[in-house]
Amino acid sequence: MCGIIAYIGHRDATPLVLNGLKRLEYRGYDSSGIAVLNGNLQLLKRKGKIKDLELALEGTHMPGKVSIGHTRWATHGEPNDINAHPHISSDGKIAMVHNGIIENYDVIRKELLTKGYTLESETDTEVLLKFIESIKQENHFDLEEAVRIALKWVVGTYVIVLIDQERPNTLIAARKGSPLVVGIGDDEYFMASDALPIVDHTRDVVYINDYELVIIEEGELILKNLGNERKTPLIEKLDLEIAAIEKGGYEHFMLKEIYQQPDTIRDCFRGRITEESSSIQIRGIEDHLDKFVSARRIIMIGCGTSWHASLVAEYIFEDLCRIPVEVDYASEFRYRNPILDSNDIIFAISQSGETADTIVALEKAKEQNAFLFGIVNVVGSSISRITHAGTYTHSGPEIGVASTKAFTGQLAVLYMIALKVGLEKQLLSQKKYSELLSQLQSVPKKIETIFETQINNISSIAEKYCQSQNCLYLGRGYQFPIALEGALKLKEISYIHAEGYPAAEMKHGPIALIEDNVPVIFIALKNDECYEKIMSNIQEIKARRGKVIGIITEGDSRTKKILDEYIEIPECDPVISPLLTVVPLQFLAYYMGTKKGIDVDKPRNLAKSVTVE
Ligand code: M6R
Numbered sequence: 001m002c003g004i005i006a007y008i009g010h011r012d013a014t015p016l017v018l019n020g021l022k023r024l025e026y027r028g029y030d031s032s033g034i035a036v037l038n039g040n041l042q043l044l045k046r047k048g049k050i051k052d053l054e055l056a057l058e059g060t061h062m063p064g065k066v067s068i069g070h071t072r073w074a075t076h077g078e079p080n081d082i083n084a085h086p087h088i089s090s091d092g093k094i095a096m097v098h099n100g101i102i103e104n105y106d107v108i109r110k111e112l113l114t115k116g117y118t119l120e121s122e123t124d125t126e127v128l129l130k131f132i133e134s135i136k137q138e139n140h141f142d143l144e145e146a147v148r149i150a151l152k153w154v155v156g157t158y159v160i161v162l163i164d165q166e167r168p169n170t171l172i173a174a175r176k177g178s179p180l181v182v183g184i185g186d187d188e189y190f191m192a193s194d195a196l197p198i199v200d201h202t203r204d205v206v207y208i209n210d211y212e213l214v215i216i217e218e219g220e221l222i223l224k225n226l227g228n229e230r231k232t233p234l235i236e237k238l239d240l241e242i243a244a245i246e247k248g249g250y251e252h253f254m255l256k257e258i259y260q261q262p263d264t265i266r267d268c269f270r271g272r273i274t275e276e277s278s279s280i281q282i283r284g285i286e287d288h289l290d291k292f293v294s295a296r297r298i299i300m301i302g303c304g305t306s307w308h309a310s311l312v313a314e315y316i317f318e319d320l321c322r323i324p325v326e327v328d329y330a331s332e333f334r335y336r337n338p339i340l341d342s343n344d345i346i347f348a349i350s351q352s353g354e355t356a357d358t359i360v361a362l363e364k365a366k367e368q369n370a371f372l373f374g375i376v377n378v379v380g381s382s383i384s385r386i387t388h389a390g391t392y393t394h395s396g397p398e399i400g401v402a403s404t405k406a407f408t409g410q411l412a413v414l415y416m417i418a419l420k421v422g423l424e425k426q427l428l429s430q431k432k433y434s435e436l437l438s439q440l441q442s443v444p445k446k447i448e449t450i451f452e453t454q455i456n457n458i459s460s461i462a463e464k465y466c467q468s469q470n471c472l473y474l475g476r477g478y479q480f481p482i483a484l485e486g487a488l489k490l491k492e493i494s495y496i497h498a499e500g501y502p503a504a505e506m507k508h509g510p511i512a513l514i515e516d517n518v519p520v521i522f523i524a525l526k527n528d529e530c531y532e533k534i535m536s537n538i539q540e541i542k543a544r545r546g547k548v549i550g551i552i553t554e555g556d557s558r559t560k561k562i563l564d565e566y567i568e569i570p571e572c573d574p575v576i577s578p579l580l581t582v583v584p585l586q587f588l589a590y591y592m593g594t595k596k597g598i599d600v601d602k603p604r605n606l607a608k609s610v611t612v613e
Pocket of ligand 1: 306349606610
């Protein structure tokens with residue numbers, strides 16, 4: 001989604017902001033722009049990629065030490081140069097970038113038109129800027145005051161950053177519902193939607209909260225609430241290496257991130273599974289163990305891939321902890337009037353920790369006194385701060401739009417929590433607990449075996465089927481959510497229509513789609529309790545001349561015989577197996593997408609961090 005970067009200091013701001021925009025590219029965008037103060041207010045915007053903006057900048061001199069930049073993911077108005085940010089006030093003196101959605105923009109727009117304002121773009125952002133300008137002019141306020149008053153009228157979400165020709169040494173920003181981080185350097189400040197453009201310059205950051213206003217003026221950072229009261233900024237240290245946000249020799253971030261999984265899973269276990277592998281210690285859980293043990297119900301919420309992790313968790317927690325689990329799309333949960341109380345635990349699962357649907361769902365649950373637990377990858381993100389407790393997945397920055405290592409990180413955390421609670425509730429014997437724990441710890445090695453033995457095979461399968469128009473993904477039990485995840489990955493980065501189903505549901509409808517050009521991907525593990533039934537489901541497809549690709553247990557010669565293609569994975573306890581079965585499906589999607597020539601890191605229309613509802 002939209003990305004913001006701003007700079008104020010002693011350096012040439014334009015190249016710095018441009019590089020910041022490149023760091024934000026992964027969030028997904030369709031146009032970009034920069035404004036700089038240098039006595040005048042200079043502006044440059046382009047539809048398309050950052051390189052289009054960069055090309056335009058080559059022939060433009062834009063000096064200045066104060067600048068704002070933006071990558072736009074269109075909401076109001078198509079992607080073009082005019083709708084791109086920054087937007088400029090009617091008097092040409094103020095520039096503003098915005099991330100979020102102003103829900104009452106139409107009412108404000110009509111009021112502005114009545115007052116004689118003209119609007120160049122179709123955006124809610126220009127409406128907000130001119131609303132601020134009208135308040136400033138009509139009341140003879142300075143910009144800061146006008147921003148504060150305007151935001152009291154605004155319904156929706158925003159991060160805004162403004163520069164003003166009349167206050168040439170000032171950056172003003174405010175936040176509600178979209179992320180904003182301020183970086184503090186030597187006599188210079190940065191503002192950005194996330195820490196990635198900041199880590200190149202400094203590790204000292206302040207995470208801005210909702211309803212806060214930041215003014216950086218004459219080298220000082222002033223933090224206020226919308227009531228104009230000063231607050232003390234909390235300076236935190238970024239724990240992020242620059243190498244972690246670069247491709248490191250891989251063709252795509254997605255490929256790098258798939259290959260990182262043995263290490264990211266090990267990192268997730270590190271310090272949590274004790275050296276002698278006898279116990280699990282997770283701080284976020286230790287402090288609230290009694291709540292987990294006595295929980296009446298767990299409700300898992302998330303979106304996309306994180307929702308799939310929640311679905312796997314439903315099986316895990318019901319099996320190992322005997323706690324009833326409900327799983328809901330965060331976007332649906334919020335609007336279905338849920339019935340909650342303090343005995344319910346809400347798990348919010350999110351890679352970015354900034355997904356607007358998940359955040360509003362949490363706010364709803366908080367109102368009803370539920371205990372909120374976050375499983376989040378991005379340290380310091382909004383969800384990590386609004387939940388009562390939580391655990392980081394420690395998967396490192398995930399740049400590819402298609403979530404891969406974050407998903408296995410989420411599962412790794414969920415397994416550890418379920419094992420811990422299951423043991424504490426005495427539902428798991430010490431023997432079973434130790435067996436599962438050791439299976440869990442063997443996962444990274446087994447993923448490495450998949451890397452060593454299956455990559456060429458998966459790439460050839462992708463070559464054969466990448467021109468397909470439709471695909472079906474089928475699995476049962478623990479593999480059903482993995483079928484959904486495999487189908488989502490394929491859709492996102494190859495633009496092939498794919499559906500995931502529980503294998504048994506096939507005969508209730510999807511079987512009508514079967515013909516010889518519709519590949520069906522089955523997850524059919526030998527030690528699955530439904531193995532025989534899955535074999536019958538495969539036969540049903542074969543009888544209709546469908547092509548079947550199987551994810552199977554290494555050495556399972558019986559299944560191999562009836563398949564058109566197969567990908568073997570090492571044997572694993574069925575409970576833990578989703579951590580393995582998802583890996584070949586990630587590769588399959590990756591190769592199908594790249595063989596079609598798609599930029600899998602930035603597939604069309606998608607955003608990495610979905611900060612609007
Ligand atoms: O950051 P989150 O985990 O909350 O994001 C949720 C979804 O937007 C995300 O998983 C999305 O579906 C990915 N593109 C999947 O690959």
